[in-house]
Each structure stands twice: as C-alpha cells, then as structure tokens.
Amino acid sequence: MSFERLLASRTSRMGASAIREILKVVSAPGMISLAGGIPAPESFPLDSMEELTSRVIKSHGSSAFQYDLTEGYPPLREALAALFSRRGIRATSRDIYVTSGSQGVLDGLGKILISPGDIVAVEAPTYLGALQAFNPYEPQYVQIATDDDGVVPESLEEVLNRYPVKFVYLVPTFQNPTGRTIPLERRKRIAEIAISHNCLIVEDDPYGELRYRGEQVPTIYSLAPDNVVYSSTLSKVFAPGLRIGFYLAPAPIDRWLVLSKQGVDLHTSTFNQALAAEYLTGGYLERQVPKIVALYRPRQEAMLAAMQEYFPPTMSWSRPDGGMFIWAEGPERLDTQKLYDQAVARNVAFVPGRYFFAEPEKGLSTMRLNFTMNGEEDIRKAVRTLGGVLADALRS
C-alpha cells in the first residue's frame, strides 16, 4: 500500500541535498574530489580518544551515559564559556546551549520562527545545510548581495526596508561556499543595521578557528549581542562525527530553542559532550588547532598556487585567510554544471556553485573547491586537470 497520501504539505519542500548526491558519485577509485566539505580524517585527535574516554569515565562516571538536561551537559557549558572568552565573547555557562551539531540550532530556529511564507534573508551564495534545515518550515527566501568582503551592507539594508524579514542568516567568517570573511568595519555597519531595524541575525561560525594568516575579526555577536544568535561547533576542530554544536541566543529565543530541542532529541549525546568537555578543559583543543592549521595551510597554498598557474585568465577566485573552501567564478557564458561532467570524466570532482543560491538559475558560472581533503600533490594535479577542462570550455 502507498502512504504518499499521508504526507504533510511541508514535506514537498524537502529535497535530497544535491551535494550529497554529488558526494556519492565521487567516491569512485582514482577520483580526486574537491567537492567534499568535510575535515581531513588526519585532523582528528584519534590518538587522544582512549585517553579522553578514560578521563570521562574517571571524572564523570555513569552521569556521562545517563539522560541529561536538554540545555546541555553542565561541564561542557562551563568549558565553552572559557572558549567563548578566547573569541572575545563574554558569556556564562548558563547562556550557552549545546545542540547536535550546528545543524541542530538551525533546525530549531526554523521550527520556532518560521511560519509558512515567512521571509528569511540569506547571502547569495549561502550554506546549503541552512536551507535544508529551514525548508521544511516553508519559508520564502530573499537574497542579500555579496562581494569579495561578503555581505554588502547596503543590500542588507535594502532587503530589511523592503521585506518583513524574520531573520538574516550569515556565515561571516571563512564562509561556506566562498571562503570570504566580512571585515570589521563592515561588521560594525551590519550590527548597526540590525539594531536600528530590530532585526535578528543568525551568525553561524563553524570555521573561525581555521585561520592560516591574518588577525581574528570580532564576531557580529560581540557588536550586537541583543540581536544575534551566535552558533558554532567542534566539528572542524575536534571531530564532526561527535555532533557537538553550541550557541548563544537572546531571550526568549533561547528558551524556545530548548523547548523545540526537547521534542527533537531530548538532548545531545551526554558521552560526547563529556568528551568535548575534557577536550576543552584538558588543553587538547589548544594543542590540536595548530596541528590542523599546519595540515590545511599548505593545502590551501598549493591550491591557490596551482589555480594561478593553470586556471585561464578569465577566471577569478577568492583568496581566503582560512576555512576549507575557495570560490571560483568564470565569465557569464561558463556553465559549471556542464563542466562538472567533463571534470568527473577526467577524475576530478567539485561542486557547481548554483547549488548554494536560494534562488534558481543564479551562480551558473561559479564553483566551490575544497582543499582540506587532499594532499598538496593531488590538489595540484586536480587543479591542473580542472584548468584544462576550463580552458576547453571557455575556448569552445
């Protein structure tokens, strides 16, 4: 028998992630994939996991395996307060909430804020996982224009003047997919606009610790704490498989997010929260981040150098100070979706940029390249191949 007839109206808005479909294709042997968006497995502190487990069992005992508060495991919330202080954010443990990955707070925000037809403003391009979290709650999207410095404040202001926006979703630092970071002066302007428009901003910051050069830029949260939900994760600096995200949010948003999460998963894995608490308080994070940076920086440099050498002169691209991605753009006639098939036929994969736009038929000439998952030699080889495919496409 068929149960299609039982589906809720919102379900038609749920689609399989195009990127996930792409990732399935690219696991073929011999393929060099620049399509992934995931950390290198060699970035995980695998050697420390048994030690961390012993510490948890010794210090936390059975409470690390019991049901716990929806808000988060108290020892982890304490440890996160110290981490926030290093990021220039003053927060007590009671202000910090734990979620099952950053995805958890995005789902929660969609659930508590979006009625069908409500307007959510996002960057063009934006993080695909956020759209997937929001889509089931049936929003409409409006796009905010971006340039090499990320969100253009004038565009943000225009959008807020024109539409009744429920919230603005931003990844201000080493954005996925562009790698771009909004500079301080622009952040100040964005904070002012948020305050003057009584606007809620969701600041998603998964990559901030992956800085390869330059100075840390203050969060938008620190500039307008009453207007910003600040969300981050340990996925890029500990291990994504543990699904540990965390956030700060203005009242009453924080209280409703907890109620929402109670219905979704009761709470995030207590054991993994305890491991994360030990990882932070035991100084593991501070020792691991420099190792991760030392792993990724030469990969990024290799990619940028190879692009300089092999990409046709009509291509332009971002030169991020950190993160996991480089964003490339060709002349308007370039169709990176067509390019994709040609590249895969030559054993190189990437993600066509169109998937990162909330509006269809945008970014057709753009592409996202990941540099964390391959060694320098493979990156150089893949970029050379891609440069050839691009040259062919732009010649024809």
Place this chain on the structure above:
Amino acid sequence: MSFERLLASRTSRMGASAIREILKVVSAPGMISLAGGIPAPESFPLDSMEELTSRVIKSHGSSAFQYDLTEGYPPLREALAALFSRRGIRATSRDIYVTSGSQGVLDGLGKILISPGDIVAVEAPTYLGALQAFNPYEPQYVQIATDDDGVVPESLEEVLNRYPVKFVYLVPTFQNPTGRTIPLERRKRIAEIAISHNCLIVEDDPYGELRYRGEQVPTIYSLAPDNVVYSSTLSKVFAPGLRIGFYLAPAPIDRWLVLSKQGVDLHTSTFNQALAAEYLTGGYLERQVPKIVALYRPRQEAMLAAMQEYFPPTMSWSRPDGGMFIWAEGPERLDTQKLYDQAVARNVAFVPGRYFFAEPEKGLSTMRLNFTMNGEEDIRKAVRTLGGVLADALRS
C-alpha cells in the same frame, strides 16, 4: 529588545514537559523519587566502555569520528539486523535506519506527516515524549480507549471509522506510563484493523528487552509489516546518554524520514553508533540484558509487594511482566495532583497520571510509579509513605 513577535504560530504549541519540571523538584536530598522514567545508572556497562572505545578505534579508525550517512552507520545497521532477527523481525541492514534516540523518529514522523489540524490517534494514556515530538506540527489528537490489556481494538476501529487519522501511535509492550502489554490475539486484531483501514501504525518499543517473566510477544510490525513503523532504542539496554534509536518503516515513509533527519542533525553521532555496533556484535548486549533484568526484577517485585501491603483496598494497579513502570488508579474522587504535594512534603515523589493523557481533565485519579531508580528498601519505604498519604486522602 523583544523577539516574541518573531515566533512562528506553531511555537505556541510547545510547552515545557511537566514531568521535567517535576523531576527538577524531586532532586532534593532525602527525597525518594518514583517519578523518574530513566534507567538506573548501575545498569550501564560502565566497565566495558574503555574496552568498547579501544575496539572502535582499532576496527573503525577515523571513520568513527567523521561525518557519515544520514541513514545510519553501516556497521551498526548490520548489527541491528541481527538484533531484529532475535525479535522475530526479518530485516536487512538497508531496511534499518538510525536516529538520535527514539525521539528522533517521532520528530521525523511529525514533520513529514502532520499538517496543522491533522489527526493523530494515541492511547489513553500515552507516552508524553511522543506528544512533545508531535505538538510543534500542530496535530489534533483523538484518544483510543485502553484496558488492562492495552488498546481496545473496538475503540481503535471506531476511531478509524470516525476520523481521518494520519497515524496511530502505540507502545504495545510494557507501555509508558502503564506497563501494560497488548497480548498476541489483540495484536492480531489490531494488525487486521490497520490493514483493512489502510492505516499507518507507529509501534514504539523501547522496553521490550526488559522482560522479568513470561514469553516474548510478537511485534505488531511482524503481523503487518506494510502498515507499521517499528521504532526501538538502545537507551534501556546500553546507555540513554548515547542517544541511539532505530526504526523500520514502509516505503516511502523511510525515504522522507531520512530527508527530514538530514535537515535536523545530518546524522546521529558516528562514534556512538560505532560503540553500539561493537556492543551488539561483541556479545556485550546479550551479557548485559540479564544483569539489567536481575537488577530491576526484584525492584519491581518489591514495589508490587509493598503496594499489596500498604495501598488502600480501593486502589488498583497494573502488574506488568517487564518495563519500568506500574500504573495505579484510585476511585474517581481521588485527585493525584493534590496528592503529589502531600507526598513530596513527606519526601516521596511520583507523576500524577493526568500528564499522560492527550485530552485535558482525564486520568485525574491515576499515577505512574517507577521502580528502576531505587533499591528495594527505598521502594518499600516510599510505597509505605504513599500508602499513608493515599489512605488519608481517601478518608477525607
């Protein structure tokens, strides 16, 4: 500034769990709480956790800490197929999906099936966590009558004839809150009704392995696999803090549940899934369940014996063959909400039964008693106190 104005209409349906509020009160020193619904910490295989972690690191390496498929970690899905076979359910690993606790599949079902105003049928009384999962999707509930053998088939049939029910939610074995189990003959009748009415049943089975006497009863799923979502968890036989649930569902429900989960948390903790896989394949579960049963059975027997000795003769109660709860009911004039304050004043807590009914003002004379969290001596003492409070209330 206030963001109340931003809340979605569905958010008004989210309330704090009354039980969670009760649980906060009862952590006072000296209190014996029969209110909890959680496993005893001494039931966790704490001694095996370091060994399991070593096995995971040795056998699974970094893949146990990486992003993974939304459907579930393949080695766990394999291991669960074997577990299902022991429960009389034939399923391949590809049919089995992993969620973040049972709560995860309940949220997913709400999300993909319930449009505002849709009707969900539940037992009277039912599991509160299910209502919390479904509420944000704005269903209406209809109640199915129950007796000592659980759901009354005639009532189910009447409900299905009268209302366009999206799905029926049942906990057929050692139900929370009543402890009742639906006998085989009645399950067959329920399966027939589901098939003849083209009705989808959600069979939630968290307690099935906690059997203290009697024979295992086949699942409703095994009697009507095309009509049933079967959901279970390792929370009661491994550790709830790991948040490992799993389910089988008819197509296309299974596919939509995966898409829904992708937006909610991408996937359940890979590490915890790997620990669960080792727990199952290494024979740990088979060794642990008898220990858990040996821990809980005398506690349940102590509670039943003490109720027999100390409860007033006008009280009646369930005598379950397993699970975690006993359900008691007094004459109609008894108000267990009032009783609650008097009991807490005498250092004993329980949950007034009214909270387990989807309709208000039902079950006012009922109460749920948990026997897993206290030793026999404390249980006896608490029941004696409660018997005194009951006698006072029923005299006045």
